[in-house]
Amino acid sequence: MALVLADDMLGRALQRVQREVDAAFDAILPVPDDPRARLVEAMRYATIGGGKRVRPFLVITVAEMYGASRSAAIQAGCAIEAIHVYSLIHDDLPCMDDDAMRHGKPTLHIAFDEAIAVLAGDCLHDLAFELLTGPEIGPDPFIRAELCGALARASGHNGMAGGQVMDMAAAQQTFDLQGVTRLQQLKTGALLMAAVEMGAILGRVPEEARAHLRAYARDIGVAFQIADDLLDHEGDEAKAGKALRKDAEQGKATFVSLMGAEKAREQARFLSEQAVGHLAGHGKEAEVLRALARFVVEREG
Amino acid sequence: MALVLADDMLGRALQRVQREVDAAFDAILPVPDDPRARLVEAMRYATIGGGKRVRPFLVITVAEMYGASRSAAIQAGCAIEAIHVYSLIHDDLPCMDDDAMRHGKPTLHIAFDEAIAVLAGDCLHDLAFELLTGPEIGPDPFIRAELCGALARASGHNGMAGGQVMDMAAAQQTFDLQGVTRLQQLKTGALLMAAVEMGAILGRVPEEARAHLRAYARDIGVAFQIADDLLDHEGDEAKAGKALRKDAEQGKATFVSLMGAEKAREQARFLSEQAVGHLAGHGKEAEVLRALARFVVEREG
Numbered sequence: 001m002a003l004v005l006a007d008d009m010l011g012r013a014l015q016r017v018q019r020e021v022d023a024a025f026d027a028i029l030p031v032p033d034d035p036r037a038r039l040v041e042a043m044r045y046a047t048i049g050g051g052k053r054v055r056p057f058l059v060i061t062v063a064e065m066y067g068a069s070r071s072a073a074i075q076a077g078c079a080i081e082a083i084h085v086y087s088l089i090h091d092d093l094p095c096m097d098d099d100a101m102r103h104g105k106p107t108l109h110i111a112f113d114e115a116i117a118v119l120a121g122d123c124l125h126d127l128a129f130e131l132l133t134g135p136e137i138g139p140d141p142f143i144r145a146e147l148c149g150a151l152a153r154a155s156g157h158n159g160m161a162g163g164q165v166m167d168m169a170a171a172q173q174t175f176d177l178q179g180v181t182r183l184q185q186l187k188t189g190a191l192l193m194a195a196v197e198m199g200a201i202l203g204r205v206p207e208e209a210r211a212h213l214r215a216y217a218r219d220i221g222v223a224f225q226i227a228d229d230l231l232d233h234e235g236d237e238a239k240a241g242k243a244l245r246k247d248a249e250q251g252k253a254t255f256v257s258l259m260g261a262e263k264a265r266e267q268a269r270f271l272s273e274q275a276v277g278h279l280a281g282h283g284k285e286a287e288v289l290r291a292l293a294r295f296v297v298e299r300e301g
Numbered sequence: 302m303a304l305v306l307a308d309d310m311l312g313r314a315l316q317r318v319q320r321e322v323d324a325a326f327d328a329i330l331p332v333p334d335d336p337r338a339r340l341v342e343a344m345r346y347a348t349i350g351g352g353k354r355v356r357p358f359l360v361i362t363v364a365e366m367y368g369a370s371r372s373a374a375i376q377a378g379c380a381i382e383a384i385h386v387y388s389l390i391h392d393d394l395p396c397m398d399d400d401a402m403r404h405g406k407p408t409l410h411i412a413f414d415e416a417i418a419v420l421a422g423d424c425l426h427d428l429a430f431e432l433l434t435g436p437e438i439g440p441d442p443f444i445r446a447e448l449c450g451a452l453a454r455a456s457g458h459n460g461m462a463g464g465q466v467m468d469m470a471a472a473q474q475t476f477d478l479q480g481v482t483r484l485q486q487l488k489t490g491a492l493l494m495a496a497v498e499m500g501a502i503l504g505r506v507p508e509e510a511r512a513h514l515r516a517y518a519r520d521i522g523v524a525f526q527i528a529d530d531l532l533d534h535e536g537d538e539a540k541a542g543k544a545l546r547k548d549a550e551q552g553k554a555t556f557v558s559l560m561g562a563e564k565a566r567e568q569a570r571f572l573s574e575q576a577v578g579h580l581a582g583h584g585k586e587a588e589v590l591r592a593l594a595r596f597v598v599e600r601e602g
Contacts, residue, residue, distance in 0.1 A: 034483075035470035036463045043458065090423060095415035114396035115469060118419065119462055122391060125423065126457030129430050133450030145445035149434030156427030157344065161420055162337045168416060169336035182335075 010291035017057045017077070022048050024078045028131070042112045042120040043127075046085050050103035052299075054224075055080045057292070058195035059202070062213060065285050066203025075136040076147055076198050079128040083155050084191060086124040089117050091164060097246070104241035137202075146201045154194035163187025167252075175253040181222065184255075188228075189221030212278045216289065219275035224296045226268040229254040231300070233261060239300045268297040311592035318358045318378070323349050325379045329432070343413045343421040344428075347386050351404035353600075355525075356381045358593070359496035360503070363514060366586050367504025376437040377448055377499050380429040384456050385492060387425040390418050392465060398547070405542035438503075447502045455495035464488025468553075476554040482523065485556075489529075490522030513579045517590065520576035525597045527569040530555040532601070534562060540601045569598040 025047040031040045056077025063073035092099040092107040093114065099107055109117035131137075132147040153159060163186030175183065196217040200210045232244050233256045247254050255264045275293040279286045326348040332341045357378025364374035393400040393408040394415065400408055410418035432438075433448040454460060464487030476484065497518035501511045533545050534557045548555050556565045576594040580587045 039466040123458040129453035141446040142442040145442040152430035157424040165340040
């Protein structure tokens with residue numbers, strides 16, 4: 001994945017999170033000396049060295065803005081990334097989206113096999129909750145329980161996985177703009193909101209400030225998805241590191257098919273600026289969040 | 302699933318748990334009026350009206366022995382059953398064990414389709430942690446966090462799913478008795494131990510008593526698996542509600558292939574009596590746990 005912002009503040013902050021998340025997964029997933037070795041190698045293949053790490057970045061940035069320990073936030077960031085990665089592994093399976101490339105390398109069921117892909121996804125799914133209840137998170141059981149609850153609610157049938165089912169139905173059904181927005185709020189938005197929420201839980205952020213952070217997350221979630229639709233419509237497969245033009249092939253309604261590319265681009269920029277507006281109560285410490293809101297609509301991968 | 306003990310104390314206690322778990326899943330999983338309807342119908346198909354409910358029974362029985370609320374224990378019981386059921390759904394997939402029957406009816410990917418089976422499994426996996434962090438569990442965050450941790454550790458790559466990978470390797474590799482025991486302790490034992498542990502967490506059981514309960518769970522876990530191997534070897538497919546004789550076909554080492562049927566049966570009975578011995582500090586309130594230890598080795602399905 002080519003990061004276009006490698007030498008600015010956001011680029012440096014994202015790269016730091018990428019290094020920390022890679023190092024954490026490397027430490028969390030030692031390869032056992034028994035027949036589970038291949039499973040754990042598959043979990044490492046999927047988690048180490050790929051992806052922008054937007055969700056851990058949100059967890060860590062929000063947590064640190066409110067004084068939480070960075071090591072706890074990295075752990076929670078790895079938990080939400082484990083959920084994100086497991087969902088990509090299962091989405092890529094032949095019986096689902098049947099994708100062969102992800103983050104510029106063969107998908108897990110190609111590099112290993114389907115059975116390992118199902119099980120490695122399942123194990124990453126568990127790992128998320130193991131990390132959130134582990135000692136790195138700190139001694140407060142309230143924080144551990146709240147983190148587990150926020151992540152579980154965002155990823156199941158009322159969140160990410162529910163959105164994935166609606167997305168599968170999108171090839172058969174006709175969704176209008178409201179339908180697509182609802183679908184994407186579940187499929188992508190719920191987990192991005194959970195990332196900010198988890199940072200807020202770690203930072204013990206008061207409810208009023210939390211509402212602004214949620215509004216920020218909601219807006220960048222939709223902006224992120226519109227940008228994804230635009231990438232699918234007109235992006236460069238080499239930069240994206242995966243197959244594109246799949247939505248049109250499958251006749252799926254997207255923001256771009258419903259609004260047209262120009263209107264969609266305008267809407268993404270509007271939401272990005274609106275997201276920045278929700279951070280008005282914050283000073284310089286939120287500057288990377290503002291930069292992220294602008295980055296998600298301009299990215300090329 | 303034919304229960305052979307329908308008119309005795311254990312049979313009545315198991316049937317009560319079965320009714321409670323069915324009713325709880327029915328209430329927890331209302332079918333939404335949107336394209337996720339089919340997903341939730343699949344989750345209901347897999348969770349309502351099937352299975353012995355041994356894991357919820359252990360959670361509820363231990364929790365109640367120590368005065369915890371039955372409604373909280375039912376909720377936690379549904380959480381561990383959701384994990385058990387998701388693992389069966391994924392294990393039955395064509396790329397895994399490729400099974401067509403489960404609990405006397407078509408497996409989920411046959412009754413629905415493979416994509417829905419993957420996703421319904423994933424959603425049940427999440428539901429477990431949603432239930433454990435929900436309001437029914439009670440106000441103590443320590444209990445919620447401990448329940449999540451115990452379940453996550455038991456089900457991931459160091460527990461149930463790790464055992465499943467070892468089981469897949471068992472067709473290629475030669476396991477000795479120690480290897481098979483280790484495999485089964487992960488594949489089946491970890492979740493049975495977690496069931497007892499979760500009951501103990503809800504009942505705030507002191508550490509010494511908890512150690513005895515864990516020893517009980519370890520013994521019935523191995524006894525349960527030996528009985529399963531015996532069923533696979535010589536059972537009745539109609540009573541079992543699933544295909545049998547698969548281990549021998551695949552050339553897998555099992556307790557029966559390594560020890561012979563008679564020796565295996567003796568060992569199961571020995572473990573069952575040893576399990577009962579671990580309950581020596583308890584009175585009449587543990588009588589159903591003693592009956593369960595005897596039932597797991599004599600069952601026909």
